[in-house]
Amino acid sequence: MREIGDELLRWLEAGERFVLASIVGVRGSAPRDVGATAAVHADGTVLGSLSGGCVEGAVHSLALEALADGEPVRTSFDPDPDDPFAVGLTCGGQLDVYLHPVDPDGEPDTEASGTDGTIAALAWALRSAQRGLPVAVARLLDSGRTLSVGTDEHAGGTGDAELDGTVVAEVRAMLGRNTSGIRQLCVSGGHEHPMFVESWNTPPRMLVFGAIDHAAALARMGKFLGYHVTVCDARPVFATRRRFPEADEVVVRWPHEYLAEITTDRRSVVCVLTHDAKFDVPVLREALRGPACYVGALGSRRTHADRVDRLRAAGVTASELERLRAPIGLDLGGRTPEETAVAIAAEIVALHNHGSAHPLTHTSGPIHVA
Incomplete structure (x- = not known):
């Protein structure tokens, strides 16, 4: 209703x-x-x-x-x-x-x-x-x-x-x-x-860290899926309401400080899009130790390999690292911010619904699993 x-x-x-x-x-x-x-x-x-x-x-x-x-x-x-x-x-x-x-x-x-x-x-x-x-x-x-x-x-x-x-x-x-x-x-x-x-109940939270073009596309997708979307970045020149009109909130803060102060739960999703170690490592360490059901980070495989080394050096455990979905999203072959946002949203939906993420034409059995 x-x-x-x-x-x-x-x-x-x-x-x-x-x-x-x-x-x-x-x-x-x-x-x-x-x-x-x-x-x-x-x-x-x-x-x-x-x-x-x-x-x-x-x-x-x-x-x-x-x-x-x-x-x-x-x-x-x-x-x-x-x-x-x-x-x-x-x-x-x-x-x-x-x-x-x-x-x-x-x-x-x-x-x-x-x-x-x-x-x-x-x-x-x-x-x-x-x-x-x-x-x-x-x-x-x-x-x-x-x-x-x-x-x-x-x-x-x-x-x-x-x-x-x-x-x-x-x-x-x-x-x-x-x-x-x-x-x-x-x-x-x-x-x-x-x-x-x-x-x-209150809508689940989507926390998007990194005020880049991909964040604007993901904010639109998050609202479409029913999330309360927050875009957060420490750089005030990028984190503006004009750039992210679809977001419920646009916050100018260091991401890890903001994440440490707010309440998240098992419905929350965290998407780190900065692919910059000085932002990524502190906020991912905070997110991987929290209750969010999904923690993903944007970046190439080389960026991710370097990020993992830095996270380990920052004290993130192997079990915590297993929760990290990076490179973020499903392999849809997309390149644009909008295509990337679809890939991220598809991974979140599949995780939430325990979906295989395989093409339905190559699967059998019920489409909707109780």
Whole structure:
């Protein structure tokens, strides 16, 4: 939902009627994962998508029916080898889709229940995400009642204080783990409530050290992939906002000093593009001892061999050096800054998804591995 959040928020603020169609379950190979959302306006306008076009037509029709009925619907799209006209994914996977009508005229009586409605809860979540705050959206699949939960606050409710407390606790735990999916909640009396949770954690960090042309191309690629991108260089004449308009931050600092002061985690990626020992060695020593999942450095093989000797002399251990990806990126044969940025991004994506980085035409088995 977050990827269509800006337009969705405009619909909410304008009091528009629409349906949220979200993937709540995937089995086998599918183009998009759990949490992917399309929105279908009452006038037929569509935001986002759930597949490469395989199920969009059917989802559009079902969404308009759900909006007319005013009731949430959960449906599955399963391939049927005996029916050539059955709606399903051509790749053979199965999707569970939740269709959730959002209608200002159909909102429950929020004053009687003492809670904000679905519209207020969704708007609060989308505004929080715009500000870069971690937030999760929980929807009860049987009723569509919605709670949006942040680290310290929440909005919306089910109308049941005990259930609200259970939802907030479970969702906050899922937000901390950055996980999404269906959970079965059980409250007093043995009543079960299936709940779908979308966790929108803060974006992972891409730290680009070295204010060169390759950094500008990589910053654009990093933003495209959803990273919070920082370009850092000690030289103020190069590290300017004008040269890096796509970056979230442009920092004039010695790279190793800046990296030592900020918080990184296992989702962070570090790309060192200076290929200058006085910059590279201190920042790589800092990065290789930190939690970042990816640490790469630009340069020729000769530059890298010299860099490794300098890193060893600076006390970097053999196990730490094994984490270093240099020369940076996959071998795509590219030469331009943009082609190099694609090669770096491809290596990061392959690492994140445990991909082989081999051409798919030369591999076998499922394309998307669970």
